[in-house]
Amino acid sequence: MSINTSLTRLLGVKTPVVAAPMAGASGGALAAQVTAAGAFGFMATGYISVERLVNELSLVRGMLNLAPSEPLPIGVGYLGWQLEESTASAEALLSAALDNHVQAIWLAFGNNLYQWITYIRSYDAEHKRSPPTTIFVQVASAKDALVAIHDWKIDVLVAQGNESGGHGYGSAPPLLTLVPSILAALPKGGPPLLAAGGLMIGSQVASLLVLGAAGAVLGTRFLMTPESQYTDAQKRALVAAKSDATVRTMAFDRARGTLGWPTGVDGRGLYNSTVKDLDSGVDIETVKAKFDDGVRNGNPDRMLVWAGTGIGLISEIKEAKEIVRELHADIVEHLKLASELCNDN
Ligand SMILES: Cc1cc2nc3c(=O)[nH]c(=O)nc-3n(C[C@H](O)[C@H](O)[C@H](O)COP(=O)(O)O)c2cc1C
Structure with missing residues (x-):
């Protein structure tokens, strides 16, 4: 059964799920498999070189059997504060993705994200790119959401709740508060709003669709795949972790x-x-x-393992494709359950 949201229509995907760009964990292989399964995959550029990014992108091209001239149906995520360290290297990193014609770029955690949005828009105009690159921005408050929508005119807004694994704003409200507060401020016909943070299974995603989100971003769940670049020791720690960990x-x-x-x-x-x-x-x-x-x-008592609050819900490693298939079926099942709660009597 199909699911139809403003996100699935914008990206041309079947499942309203996006695999987050995760520095140190999501490369081309994970992004390609997520996209191939019908959701949308991002790879991350945090802490990597231009050369490495280009290699990862050609891996995606190979995995998806795409010719060099064809667009890449994945996204690339950037950490704003790292781009801000040097404009020359930032432009080289952004251009590597744009030259490879990636479908989307994700920006977060910077003091001046707008300068990179301008760079991407100018690149698109200069290269007569149509449709233009889809720009995602991740925020953690209704105030920042309004700036991203009205001033920056971004294409997809990601609301990152306090539950999120990896970096985020400590002051972020939980998703059940953040999503409605942003939706209340969103103009009608505004960009799709995605929810991120603590989401591991389809019933959670369905609940956010019912709340008014157009889709969900999952990070931690996709760390627990053979395709993620986390080490075996980090994956074992995730499998063993309970919900209070x-x-x-x-x-x-x-x-x-x-x-x-x-x-x-x-x-x-x-x-x-x-x-x-x-x-x-x-x-x-x-x-x-x-x-x-x-x-x-690989000592779990000392090493770093980023994880969201949903970690206790899953305790196995599964291929990314399998996860997307399961999520899709689970979302459909729970949306049906929700619709059965209403009737005319
Ligand atoms: C290992 C890891 C690395 C992450 N790296 C990034 C990143 O490079 N850029 C970014 O915007 N968000 C990053 N995030 C946060 C995600 O974008 C997303 O908000 C988060 O994974 C959602 O919460 P969840 O992990 O509970 O699903 C990272 C998250 C994890 C778990």
Whole structure:
């Protein structure tokens, strides 16, 4: 059975699910498999070079059997604060995706995202690209949503709730509050609104569609696939984690030295001794040494594993294609259940 939302129509996909760009975890293989299964896949560029990005994109081209002249039906995600570090490298990274004619670009976590939107729009105009690149922006408040819609004229808005795995704004409300608050402020006929954070299964996605979202973004669920670039040790930790295992923290960024995030951003991951030690005042050099050692040895009590609040709902590794198929069937089943709750009597 088909599902019809403003997102499925805009992207030309069957399932209203987007696999989040996840720095250090989602490359071309994951994005390609998600798209091939009927949802929409993003790969991330956080911490990678232009050369690596180009390699990942040619992997996608190969996996989807596309000729060099054909557009790539996946998206590429960028961290705004990393782009802001050097305009020249930012433009090279953005151009690598645009030259490969990717369908969408995702921007988040920057102090000046609009300059990159302008860059993408100018590239599209110069290359007479039609349809133009679909621009996604992730926000965590109704205030930022209005700027993205009215001032930046973005194409897809992602509302990131407090439940989200990986980085996000600590002040973000939970999705059940954030989505209605943005929808109340959205103009009629505005861009599709997607919900992100803590979503692992189709019934959750269906509930957000009923709330008025056009689709959902899943990150953590797609970490638990053979295609994600997480290590086996990180995947094992995700499989073992229970629903109370995550915490929002800056401990992992302090331990690995990634401190360029905009004010108010922290990350949700599995709680372990790296967090415990930093919270209880152990000196940073000692924690860093144990963290580095833990990463090398795959020690779950020290290494970094980003994860959202939904982690306890799933405890197995599955191919991305299988996950998309399951999500689709589950969403349809729950939308039917919802519609059966109403009748004329
Ligand atoms: C490992 C990991 C890496 C992430 N990296 C990025 C990123 O590079 N850019 C970004 O905008 N969001 C990133 N996120 C956040 C996602 O965009 C999304 O909001 C989040 O995964 C949704 O919550 P969930 O993980 O509970 O599904 C990341 C999330 C995870 C779990």
